[in-house]
């Protein structure tokens with residue numbers, strides 16, 4: 400049965416996205432808008448990603464690829480309709496261009512359509528396949544290499560566009576315009592792919608902004624939600640209400656994080672590596688705060704005063720202490736390795752975690768603390784600012800509760 404009630408139960412099934420043609424769309428003029436720090440060497444990024452996937456399959460994890468699931472979901476007419484209309488309804492398209500593009504997309508088979516939905520469509524590509532007799536306003540004003548449908552290079556970070564909480568999946572509501580369309584694809588997958596038939600949605604993209612990178616399953620029934628650049632306070636309120644009322648959590652922790660690119664999600668500063676241990680950016684470990692949210696008798700959210708994250712979390716988890724693995728790094732090394740996603744690990748089981756090899760200081764300290772580090776290369780993958788946790792959506796983990 401699909402689902403996950405922690406970040407560390409043995410990982411059985413995960414959804415990844417192998418970076419493809421959408422990364423070849425990045426240029427020095429659009430990379431900032433598309434949330435990449437540079438122009439990745441795509442072939443090498445694919446090799447690194449294949450090695451990441453192999454590290455998972457070697458350890459018995461079933462790897463599902465988002466593009467395959469999407470292609471299969473698109474055999475359902477409603478999935479095709481919803482994803483195409485979302486793409487063509489974006490405000491830069493306009494009616495006339497939309498109807499021309501719609502005619503092209505209608506002729507594509509599932510594989511071709513999935514490819515266009517992921518890597519986008521340029522004006523010259525549309526024209527090559529659907530020559531126009533008389534161009535409309537938008538087409539006349541566009542450059543050939545402008546996009547009718549923007550590419551989705553951040554689809555690579557599958558953690559953000561959906562997140563499982565227990566047996567339900569939250570299809571998130573992405574904050575950055577460059578990423579918003581991603582959830583039209585994950586929603587189509589969860590609603591229409593036979594593998595997920597009947598899975599209830601714990602959240603929907605139409606709601607207030609919540610990104611999966613901010614959602615941390617501390618323990619069964621305890622969910623921490625970062626709020627900063629991406630997930631808004633209103634998003635935390637909405638998600639908390641839904642999780643608590645659905646009985647998917649008994650406590651939700653709101654965790655304010657700095658509104659900066661370096662700390663865009665909660666998982667950029669901390670990830671779980673054991674049932675009671677977390678690896679955390681040393682520069683914030685002791686200043687991070689949390690507010691516990693619970694449901695009072697009248698179905699109203701009760702919010703406690705802010706307290707130190709580690710204490711509030713331990714109390715909610717019903718344990719004496721949540722251990723921070725002290726990476727003992729000096730502030731400069733810590734800052735460099737945090738930027739390169741040193742704190743963004745993916746647990747395969749308690750005390751076994753995938754991490755980027757480049758963060759050698761952090762990894763050495765993790766190993767010294769008894770964590771098995773499965774190191775992967777990420778020189779090119781990292782240019783999108785995401786590590787092993789960001790690049791994976793766990794679909795099934797063994798439950799920690801017997």
Ligand SMILES: NC(=[NH2+])NCCC[C@H](N)C(=O)O
Pocket residue numbers: 433434435553556558559575578611612613663664666667783784785786788789
């Ligand atoms: N869960 C994460 N930390 N995801 C990282 C996402 C990186 C991506 N380029 C973005 O800016 O959205």
